[in-house]
Amino acid sequence: MLLVALLATGIWGFDQYRQKRDYHVYLQNQYHRMFYELIDHVETIEVDLAKTMVADSPRQNMLLFSDVWRQAFSAQEKLNQLPISHLTLSNTSKFLTQVGDYGYSLTRKNADGTPVSTDDQTNLEQLHTYAGYLTVELQKLRNEIQENSISLAGLNREGNYIFARASARLPDREFTRIEQQMVDYPTLIYDGPFSEHIQDIAPRGLTGENIDYDKAADVARDFLEGIDIEKINKISNGNGDINTYGLEVRTRDEGSIFIDISRKGGHVVWMLNQRDVDSVNISPNQAVDTAKKFLEQNGYDNMVPTYSMRYDNISVINFAYLDGQVVAYTDLIKVKVALDNGDIIGYEAEGYLKAHHKRDIPKPELTADEARDSISMRMEVEQPVQLTLIPLENKEEVLCYEFRGDFGGDDFLVYINALTGREERILKLLRNENGVLTI
Amino acid sequence: MKRAALALTIVLICVFALNIGYSLYLRQSVETSTLYWGSTGDDVREVQRRLNNWGYYDGTVDGIYGPKTFQAVKDFQAKNGISTTGTVGPQTRAALGMPAADGGGYTPTRGVSSRDNVYLMAQAIYGEARGEPYIGQVAVGAVIMNRINHPSFPSTIAGVIFQPGAFTAVSDGQMFMEPDENAMKAARDALNGWDPSGGAIYYYNPAKTTNNWIYSRPVVKVIGKHRFAK
Numbered sequence: 290m291l292l293v294a295l296l297a298t299g300i301w302g303f304d305q306y307r308q309k310r311d312y313h314v315y316l317q318n319q320y321h322r323m324f325y326e327l328i329d330h331v332e333t334i335e336v337d338l339a340k341t342m343v344a345d346s347p348r349q350n351m352l353l354f355s356d357v358w359r360q361a362f363s364a365q366e367k368l369n370q371l372p373i374s375h376l377t378l379s380n381t382s383k384f385l386t387q388v389g390d391y392g393y394s395l396t397r398k399n400a401d402g403t404p405v406s407t408d409d410q411t412n413l414e415q416l417h418t419y420a421g422y423l424t425v426e427l428q429k430l431r432n433e434i435q436e437n438s439i440s441l442a443g444l445n446r447e448g449n450y451i452f453a454r455a456s457a458r459l460p461d462r463e464f465t466r467i468e469q470q471m472v473d474y475p476t477l478i479y480d481g482p483f484s485e486h487i488q489d490i491a492p493r494g495l496t497g498e499n500i501d502y503d504k505a506a507d508v509a510r511d512f513l514e515g516i517d518i519e520k521i522n523k524i525s526n527g528n529g530d531i532n533t534y535g536l537e538v539r540t541r542d543e544g545s546i547f548i549d550i551s552r553k554g555g556h557v558v559w560m561l562n563q564r565d566v567d568s569v570n571i572s573p574n575q576a577v578d579t580a581k582k583f584l585e586q587n588g589y590d591n592m593v594p595t596y597s598m599r600y601d602n603i604s605v606i607n608f609a610y611l612d613g614q615v616v617a618y619t620d621l622i623k624v625k626v627a628l629d630n631g632d633i634i635g636y637e638a639e640g641y642l643k644a645h646h647k648r649d650i651p652k653p654e655l656t657a658d659e660a661r662d663s664i665s666m667r668m669e670v671e672q673p674v675q676l677t678l679i680p681l682e683n684k685e686e687v688l689c690y691e692f693r694g695d696f697g698g699d700d701f702l703v704y705i706n707a708l709t710g711r712e713e714r715i716l717k718l719l720r721n722e723n724g725v726l727t728i
Numbered sequence: 729m730k731r732a733a734l735a736l737t738i739v740l741i742c743v744f745a746l747n748i749g750y751s752l753y754l755r756q757s758v759e760t761s762t763l764y765w766g767s768t769g770d771d772v773r774e775v776q777r778r779l780n781n782w783g784y785y786d787g788t789v790d791g792i793y794g795p796k797t798f799q800a801v802k803d804f805q806a807k808n809g810i811s812t813t814g815t816v817g818p819q820t821r822a823a824l825g826m827p828a829a830d831g832g833g834y835t836p837t838r839g840v841s842s843r844d845n846v847y848l849m850a851q852a853i854y855g856e857a858r859g860e861p862y863i864g865q866v867a868v869g870a871v872i873m874n875r876i877n878h879p880s881f882p883s884t885i886a887g888v889i890f891q892p893g894a895f896t897a898v899s900d901g902q903m904f905m906e907p908d909e910n911a912m913k914a915a916r917d918a919l920n921g922w923d924p925s926g927g928a929i930y931y932y933n934p935a936k937t938t939n940n941w942i943y944s945r946p947v948v949k950v951i952g953k954h955r956f957a958k
């Protein structure tokens with residue numbers, strides 16, 4: 290009897306062991322694939338960057354830069370799947386993101402016919418040096434992993450690490466060393482979203498004097514007019530992208546509303562009321578009117594609704610600033626309306642506060658009809674055409690005609706630069722029962 | 729055996745023939761309408777614009793197929809060895825370099841939505857911050873969004889959430905629970921751009937964290953038990 294039990298346990302145990310080993314091997318194979326592919330990608334980046342030194346035709350440059358972009362994207366993706374702490378990888382990861390982003394920006398420049406500038410040349414030389422360094426270090430690490438049969442799969446088990454051979458920690462240690470070198474690579478200024486100067490843009494829409502906490506509470510009271518407030522608690526002193534006072538407003542019906550007020554100028558940055566909405570008594574159009582009225586009460590007179598979403602018996606309406614005849618898609622405010630009684634239960638103006646400023650919008654060089662010529666004949670265009678200001682990847686604002694149109698049953702928005710006639714952007718509208726979304 | 733092979737061949741030939749027939753049928757239905765004297769619209773405008781550029785047409789580009797357009801088309805056809813019908817059929821259209829107009833072979837977009845991400849985000853929020861105040865849950869979602877826009881982190885929602893070791897609830901499998909109503913709401917708010925974290929890319933619970941490095945990061949906000957840092 291005992292023997293049978295022992296045998297059964299033994300078989301069970303062996304089976305468990307085998308399963309565990311299978312999983313381990315599977316995981317190890319995955320990690321090793323990531324690692325080897327990472328090396329391949331980085332090597333290709335190095336070679337591509339080297340080739341750009343001697344490439345002379347826009348055609349060749351474009352192929353190289355778009356390959357850099359693709360390889361860097363894949364490399365970054367693989368790197369971030371390795372079982373190595375993010376803290377150890379963050380600079381290498383940033384390097385790969387920026388190289389890719391830079392490659393994309395140069396691809397675009399080339400497509401516009403702009404030649405590679407001397408600044409770009411210098412950047413490319415330096416990036417090539419760092420890509421070369423990374424290649425050599427990764428190859429060294431690969432050799433050590435091969436010689437010592439280190440399993441990358443063992444790395445994510447922090448708890449076991451006393452039992453693991455010391456050499457198993459080697460990749461982590463090596464990456465730390467690589468990281469220290471990667472800190473010093475040059476600050477890149479170019480026109481992509483990950484360029485250094487764009488990451489550090491200061492909010493432009495914050496105007497006015499600094500306020501104190503009591504004033505912030507007053508602002509909150511005014512903003513939440515009509516709500517029966519029991520008390521206001523200060524919950525945070527933020528120092529984020531926009532410096533704010535974070536307040537929690539307790540209502541008499543035991544709800545709580547969170548609201549952040551900027552220190553500079555006392556603008557409401559966002560507000561969220563988490564109350565449930567159980568029924569629908571007003572239509573989406575009424576909700577838009579309510580939201581617009583609410584914005585006007587708070588001093589935002591020139592806002593036009595651009596799209597909306599509906600879910601959980603609430604409506605989220607996006608507004609953009611109307612500057613004369615031009616819709617500025619840069620200055621955005623979202624308002625959330627409860628469809629039971631039309632309460633404003635959410636507000637988000639970070640986009641507006643970061644981008645809004647007094648602008649000198651140039652006169653269009655092209656008429657809407659002339660701009661129409663830059664649009665594919667395959668699309669049926671609806672009238673009227675709207676002048677808009679749209680933000681590009683580099684946060685530059687460009688004046689465009691917005692054409693709304695249809696192709697084969699799908700709706701598109703096409704933006705044609707009103708000064709140059711360039712097709713700047715194409716958006717696709719997703720319509721469903723919940724509203725309209727753009728992609 | 730031989731017979732089976734023969735039968736199979738016949739079936740294959742039939743399928744093949746059907747395929748050809750079907751694609752011919754498709755091609756026919758894609759064929760675009762012919763433009764002639766009296767036609768109007770964007771297609772006519774495009775014909776005029778192209779003929780104008782090449783010097784066949786000197787009237788206004790008004791989208792109306794009139795006598796001048798008719799003559800210009802005939803001239804163009806004569807020059808290009810197409811029978812001079814004065815109408816724009818498939819051959820002339822191709823010679824003008826104009827694409828087929830109506831997209832008959834195109835299927836409108838299906839299934840693209842942002843819902844998949846809402847659920848994934850809600851799972852991460854629920855796993856990481858289910859005991860936290862609502863605003864703290866939105867803030868956790870906002871950190872995920874902020875990471876996507878940060879060069880040191882992956883560039884997709886799934887990439888950020890499943891980065892090895894990035895979130896405890898992902899590492900220990902806790903996130904694979906069904907998220908509650910609040911977490912779903914918080915995920916939507918975070919995806920819609922509400923950011924109570926003030927632009928943070930890290931957060932930690934000081935009672936549970938042993939990592940010294942994280943304490944060196946500048947704290948942006950404290951919400952519930954979490955510190956949000958840059």
